[in-house]
Amino acid sequence: MKLETLLANITAHSGIKDPYAATHLPIYNTATFDLSKQYGDEIFDYSRSGNPTRQALERIFALAEEGNGACCTNTGLAAVALLFESVLAHGEKIIVEKDCYGGTFRLLSVLAEKNKIHTTFLDLSDLENLEKHLKENKVKLVLCESPTNPGLKVLDLEAIALICHKHGALFAVDNSMATFASQKPLSLGADFSVFSTTKYVSGHGSITAGVLVSKDEAWNEKVQYYCNAQGRAQSPMDVFITSLGLSTLVTRIEKQAENAGIIYQFLNEISQISNLRFVGSPEHPQFELAKRQMKYTPAVLTFEMESEQRAHILMKNTRFIGQKVSFGTSDSRMEIPSLMSHASKKSSAGAENDFSNKTIRFSVGLEHPDDLKEDILQALKN
Numbered sequence: 033m034k035l036e037t038l039l040a041n042i043t044a045h046s047g048i049k050d051p052y053a054a055t056h057l058p059i060y061n062t063a064t065f066d067l068s069k070q071y072g073d074e075i076f077d078y079s080r081s082g083n084p085t086r087q088a089l090e091r092i093f094a095l096a097e098e099g100n101g102a103c104c105t106n107t108g109l110a111a112v113a114l115l116f117e118s119v120l121a122h123g124e125k126i127i128v129e130k131d132c133y134g135g136t137f138r139l140l141s142v143l144a145e146k147n148k149i150h151t152t153f154l155d156l157s158d159l160e161n162l163e164k165h166l167k168e169n170k171v172k173l174v175l176c177e178s179p180t181n182p183g184l185k186v187l188d189l190e191a192i193a194l195i196c197h198k199h200g201a202l203f204a205v206d207n208s209m210a211t212f213a214s215q216k217p218l219s220l221g222a223d224f225s226v227f228s229t230t231k232y233v234s235g236h237g238s239i240t241a242g243v244l245v246s247k248d249e250a251w252n253e254k255v256q257y258y259c260n261a262q263g264r265a266q267s268p269m270d271v272f273i274t275s276l277g278l279s280t281l282v283t284r285i286e287k288q289a290e291n292a293g294i295i296y297q298f299l300n301e302i303s304q305i306s307n308l309r310f311v312g313s314p315e316h317p318q319f320e321l322a323k324r325q326m327k328y329t330p331a332v333l334t335f336e337m338e339s340e341q342r343a344h345i346l347m348k349n350t351r352f353i354g355q356k357v358s359f360g361t362s363d364s365r366m367e368i369p370s371l372m373s374h375a376s377k378k379s380s381a382g383a384e385n386d387f388s389n390k391t392i393r394f395s396v397g398l399e400h401p402d403d404l405k406e407d408i409l410q411a412l413k414n
């Protein structure tokens with residue numbers, strides 16, 4: 033089944049057993065289930081350990097990502113933490129692409145402080161160096177985003193998966209920016225796809241949530257066990273809100289990619305802006321790989337202003353383009369990653385931000401591109 037068909041009616045495809053045959057996902061907003069009065073083959077007792085609404089969405093994510101099980105968590109970072117806790121034993125080694133999300137970096141720092149895991153940050157576009165590290169060290173897990181947030185580096189997931197497996201390491205991809213509408217890490221060889229559904233997947237900036245999808249059913253069982261043990265489960269209401277976003281995901285991604293392409297052309301002509309990065313640009317260093325690996329271009333651009341002060345002035349003067357962290361929402365937004373979403377990477381070992389305080393990340397939404405251009409132009413005049 034094609035993704036569009038799956039997402040157009042997730043209730044029907046989720047296999048949920050609702051006695052009233054509700055045509056949209058029923059919200060079982062309950063802590064407990066009466067054990068003596070349930071019928072059918074699936075029994076639920078407590079919503080932390082299992083909930084029919086959440087289970088329905090987990091089945092959809094497993095299908096959408098071509099995995100064999102998924103676990104929905106209360107934030108994207110909870111899904112990343114759950115990955116580490118499910119996979120890694122105390123003191124094990126992990127390699128992480130150095131251009132990683134600020135929150136992932138902070139989480140790794142916290143775990144390092146407690147000596148729980150040892151992280152090496154590498155540039156994973158250098159495959160030889162990755163292989164060298166894997167040969168010399170016993171590494172349990174390799175994690176990267178692609179495209180990276182906010183560097184917009186595209187990594188060769190198929191090649192990385194092959195190298196990891198050759199050396200006995202597991203490979204996880206943070207698919208927050210591309211989403212499964214664009215790329216399926218598990219089909220490219222990864223063992224896990226982890227992502228924040230706060231971004232494109234829920235799509236309206238109304239919740240924080242995340243998912244961890246496993247290629248192997250056995251791993252998913254372990255993940256579910258840890259999710260219950262640590263109380264990381266997503267609430268039924270957040271599942272429901274995610275389900276509303278899912279039905280329009282592909283259309284939104286397609287339209288936002290188109291808008292971002294228009295805005296890229298427009299920004300390219302503006303003299304106050306430099307170092308414009310966009311995955312859909314033929315000048316992007318991994319343009320060919322991106323075209324091969326992803327169906328759509330993520331609607332995220334980065335660019336530099338003449339100074340930090342100029343960057344602040346631009347964001348202050350826009351009328352409706354908000355100064356907000358996060359990306360992938362229907363509304364366009366700008367932020368300075370080094371001061372906001374990625375501020376935790378300031379004094380990091382090997383994972384420093386390669387962008388300065390005058391770099392803006394621009395997530396392009398669903399507004400009419402003419403209005404976006406006008407808003408930017410009037411902001412630049414001030």
Ligand SMILES: *Cc1c(COP(=O)(O)O)cnc(C)c1O
Binds near residue numbers: 112181
């Ligand atoms: C936002 C983000 C996360 C964390 O997700 P939250 O829902 O904010 O907890 C993880 N990885 C990437 C790449 C992100 O952009």
